Amino acid sequence: MAASALPPASTAAAPAASAAAVPTASRAVCAPAAARGPASRGGGAAGGARAGSPGSPVPPPPPVPRASCGAFAYGLRLPAARAAAGRHAxxxxxxxxxxxxxxPPGRGPDAGGGxxxxxxxxxxxxxxxxxxxxxxxxxxxxxxxxxxxxxxxxxxxxxxxxxxxxxxxxxxxxxxxxxxxxxxxxxxxxxxxxxxxxxxxxxxxxxxxxxxxxxxxxxxxxxxxxxxxxxxxxxxxxxxxxxxxxxxxxxxxxxxxxxxxxxxxxxxxxxxxxxxxxxxxxxxxxxxxxxxxxxxxxxxxxxxxxxxxxxxxxxxxxxxxxxxxxxxxxxxxxxxxxxxxxxxxxxxxxxxxxxxxxxxxxxxxxxxxxxxxxxxxxxxxxxxxxxxxxxxxxxxxxxxxxxxxxxxxxxxxxxxxxxxxxxxxxxxxxxxxxxxxxxxxxxxxxxxxxxxxxxxxxxxxxxxxxxxxxxxxxxxxxxxxxxxxxxxxxxxxxxxxxxxxAPRDAEAGTAAGGRSRSASGEGAGAAGGGPGVGAGARRSGCGVRSGAGLRSGAGVRCGFRGGPGTVPGAVPPGGRP
Structure with a gap:
């Protein structure tokens, strides 16, 4: 009874193996096949147990060819390039x-206009x-x-x-x-x-x-x-x-x-x-x-x-x-x-x-x-x-x-x-x-x-x-x-x-044209802030006043009300929208 109460060795090691297999597989996606061990080729950790069987480790994802890795890296760079181009549009x-x-301007005898x-x-x-x-x-x-x-x-x-x-x-x-x-x-x-x-x-x-x-x-x-x-x-x-x-x-x-x-x-x-x-x-x-x-x-x-x-x-x-x-x-x-x-x-x-x-x-x-x-x-x-x-x-x-x-x-x-x-x-x-x-x-x-x-x-x-x-x-x-x-x-x-x-109090902040949207990962307390606004930032007048999570360079310019650099829905000084 004492022996049967103990779980098998493979079953006890399953959670640890599962936790270790995922990051290892993610690092081995673009690695050569020779550099990956037997487990990465589908061998399993418990004597070749099938995937999905009780006590078997989580199988790694299939290897990705190097061409796909290059395309994946290019795909990561492409949105960044598009974002940079869009920011200057x-x-x-x-x-x-x-x-x-x-x-060259016109050079005729009647040249000199626009x-x-x-x-x-x-x-x-x-x-x-x-x-x-x-x-x-x-x-x-x-x-x-x-x-x-x-x-x-x-x-x-x-x-x-x-x-x-x-x-x-x-x-x-x-x-x-x-x-x-x-x-x-x-x-x-x-x-x-x-x-x-x-x-x-x-x-x-x-x-x-x-x-x-x-x-x-x-x-x-x-x-x-x-x-x-x-x-x-x-x-x-x-x-x-x-x-x-x-x-x-x-x-x-x-x-x-x-x-x-x-x-x-x-x-x-x-x-x-x-x-x-x-x-x-x-x-x-x-x-x-x-x-x-x-x-x-x-x-x-x-x-x-x-x-x-x-x-x-x-x-x-x-x-x-x-x-x-x-x-x-x-x-x-x-x-x-x-x-x-x-x-x-x-x-x-x-x-x-x-x-x-x-x-x-x-x-x-x-x-x-x-x-x-x-x-x-x-x-x-x-x-x-x-x-x-x-x-x-x-x-x-x-x-x-x-x-x-x-x-x-x-x-x-x-x-x-x-x-x-x-x-x-x-x-x-x-x-x-x-x-x-x-x-x-x-x-x-x-x-x-x-x-x-x-x-x-x-x-x-x-x-x-x-x-x-x-x-x-x-x-x-x-x-x-x-x-x-x-x-x-x-x-x-x-x-x-x-x-x-142009106002310099928060000039490095978010501009209009879509940059006033809060990005993922920003604090829940950001009210209309742009990139770099963390938790604790709060709207004040027509700008964003730094709180606990306002990083350097964040803020909203308030000189051009409703134009570049303003928070949608912000109320300017005086109370009139």
């Missing part, structure tokens, strides 16, 4: 605006309007709406009070596109840091392609005409927009330097960004644009100083030593480049023809403002009032040729100074509205810079956005809007506005 309209700047990039920017604005209409809530915070919409006051006043309101209407549409609509659409499109980094790399990619075309133009003598030789690098923009490639390449350099300074030390992202910045320096030099050189140098210097005076000093010494070795020792750089650099110091004592024309047009714009100080002469009114206010030193136009185009006399339609252009055409009201908005972006962005540099979480975003804004504000001293590359200026202003105006 909302950026496609914005990235299309950047990519379409690679398409481009494919302009059409794409219109579609971007319409897409954002549809999203806002479907959400039925206010998409921007009060501060963002005021700063972004402030230029509308001066633009509408200048258009209504113009001598020819019908002629000012195209200028009103263009200015609204560049300074209001597209920047607002960019603010609504960007959701988090990764979106801004993606746009920055898109700018760098565009700059690399345009810069590569410019270097080929210089090397083969197929560029725009400069001092009688077709050596000026202009990319695909042509000789009628000599500042186009220089602007794009400068954007790429500033974005690359910002990403490099904000990336971790010795990371691949830092080395890649520094390499791109070094490559883009060549086409920037070959553009022969002194204004772009000065603006790029000042913007990069400001980025370096923001990250630390010691780093800025080391970078300045290294750049100076490299320039001395390349130019002084090895003789790198053509005589044209050296003469162009030297001419920067002679713009006051011995100005060339382009500088003389610029001074005359600056004086003409100031004269227009003195005649109508409040609202100016009206949008697109500078060409009509130029000759009555300019001195006799102003030439009749600039000569353009090369890059696939014949000789053409291009009229001088703007003073090549954005601030004076606004002052002459929109008056003091327009300058205060437009310049006040830019100043607000700069101040709000700089206010958030110390915290970003201290935490390091969004240092790259801060340096890129403020660097691009600083470059644009400096370049406006020597240039204004005009040409196919103008739409990229609107994108840059939108990127800067997103950094300066």
């Amino acid at each position: 909302h950026l496609l309209p914005l990235l299309a605006v950047v990519a379409l700047l690679l398409v 481009t494919l990039a302009d059409a794409a920017s219109g579609l971007l604005v319409l897409w954002c309007l549809v999203r806002v209409a479907r959400a039925r809530v206010r998409p921007l915070t009060r501060l963002a709406a005021v700063v972004v919409g402030l230029p509308v006051v001066g633009l509408c006043a200048a258009a209504v009070t113009a001598h020819d309101p019908a002629a000012a209407l195209p200028g009103l549409v263009r200015h609204l596109q560049v300074f209001v609509l597209v920047p607002a659409a960019v603010v609504l499109t960007l959701r988090d840091r990764r979106d801004l980094v993606a746009v920055a790399w898109a700018l760098i990619g565009l700059a690399l392609v345009q810069g590569g075309v410019g270097v080929v133009q210089y090397a083969t003598g197929t560029g725009a005409s400069y001092r009688g030789e077709d050596v000026r690098a202009v990319g695909t923009f042509g000789p009628t927009d000599v500042m186009g490639m220089a602007t794009v390449v400068a954007y790429g350099i500033v974005a690359a330097v910002g990403l490099a300074l904000g990336a971790p030390a010795r990371s691949r992202a830092r080395f890649a960004a520094l390499g791109c910045a070094a490559l883009l320096a060549v086409p920037l030099v070959l553009s022969f644009s002194r204004g772009a050189w000065i603006a790029t140098l000042l913007a990069c210097a400001a980025q370096l100083v923001a990250t630390g005076p010691r780093r800025a000093l080391r970078a300045a010494l290294a750049a100076g030593a490299l320039a001395v070795v390349l130019v002084g020792g090895l003789g790198v750089g053509s005589a044209m480049v050296q003469e162009r650099v030297a001419s920067i110091t002679r713009v006051a004592a011995a100005p060339d023809r382009s500088v003389t024309d610029r001074y005359a047009m600056w004086a003409a714009a100031a004269g227009m403002w003195r005649d109508r100080p409040l609202t100016g002469v009206g949008l697109k009114g500078f060409p009509a009032h130029r000759d009555s206010h300019a001195s006799l030193a102003l030439s009749s136009g600039s000569d353009t040729a090369g890059a696939g185009m014949g000789f053409r006399r291009q009229p001088l339609l703007s003073p090549h100074n954005m601030y004076l252009l606004v002052l002459g055409e929109q008056g003091l009201l327009g300058l205060l509205a437009l310049g006040g908005g830019w100043l607000a972006l700069l101040l709000c962005g700089c206010r958030r810079l110390p915290a970003a540099l201290r935490t390091g979480r969004e240092a790259d975003c801060a340096l890129v956005a403020l660097g691009l804004l600083g470059w644009q504000l400096v370049d406006f001293l020597y240039a204004d809007i005009g040409g196919p590359s103008t739409v990229l200026t609107a994108v840059v202003l939108g990127v800067s506005a997103w950094w300066a105006l």
Whole structure:
């Protein structure tokens, strides 16, 4: 009786064998047949007992061929790739605006209208309007709406009070596109840091392609005409927009330097960004644009100083030593480049023809403002009032040729100074509205810079956005809007506005478009939280306040109510949904 009360040895060992057989089989699924023991080939642990008989171990699953293992691994990677692509799908309209700047503009005698990039920017604005209409809530915070919409006051006043309101209407549409609509659409499109980094790399990619075309133009003598030789690098923009490639390449350099300074030390992202910045320096030099050189140098210097005076000093010494070795020792750089650099110091004592024309047009714009100080002469009114206010030193136009185009006399339609252009055409009201908005972006962005540099979480975003804004504000001293590359200026202003105006209290949180759904494994106390929200997180106002289980990087942005980054059903401050 004592012997019969004891279970058989195989029966007693069954639970242990069953528990051990499952993980062993799961590890042996993709292993070779020779590496698996007799039990894995169906031998059993109790003298070949059949599966399902009392006391027999759980049989392992049949072996899977290696081809199936590879397909299984590919199947695991495919959803991740699709998820990554889906996360950036909302950026496609914005990235299309950047990519379409690679398409050469029209070069006929009547060219100068809209481009494919302009059409794409219109579609971007319409897409954002549809999203806002479907959400039925206010998409921007009060501060963002005021700063972004402030230029509308001066633009509408200048258009209504113009001598020819019908002629000012195209200028009103263009200015609204560049300074209001597209920047607002960019603010609504960007959701988090990764979106801004993606746009920055898109700018760098565009700059690399345009810069590569410019270097080929210089090397083969197929560029725009400069001092009688077709050596000026202009990319695909042509000789009628000599500042186009220089602007794009400068954007790429500033974005690359910002990403490099904000990336971790010795990371691949830092080395890649520094390499791109070094490559883009060549086409920037070959553009022969002194204004772009000065603006790029000042913007990069400001980025370096923001990250630390010691780093800025080391970078300045290294750049100076490299320039001395390349130019002084090895003789790198053509005589044209050296003469162009030297001419920067002679713009006051011995100005060339382009500088003389610029001074005359600056004086003409100031004269227009003195005649109508409040609202100016009206949008697109500078060409009509130029000759009555300019001195006799102003030439009749600039000569353009090369890059696939014949000789053409291009009229001088703007003073090549954005601030004076606004002052002459929109008056003091327009300058205060437009310049006040830019100043607000700069101040709000700089206010958030110390915290970003201290935490390091969004240092790259801060340096890129403020660097691009600083470059644009400096370049406006020597240039204004005009040409196919103008739409990229609107994108840059939108990127800067997103950094300066988007709420930073929970900016790394969940965005709209499906990312506000709670994932499996998150805590039961998460109320509308996104990935990374654990138990204990609770909704507060229009965001998610961290509880016991809120991991770093989780949260919900509450600035765009009902738009990107909001919790469905959250009630904004004030109690109104």
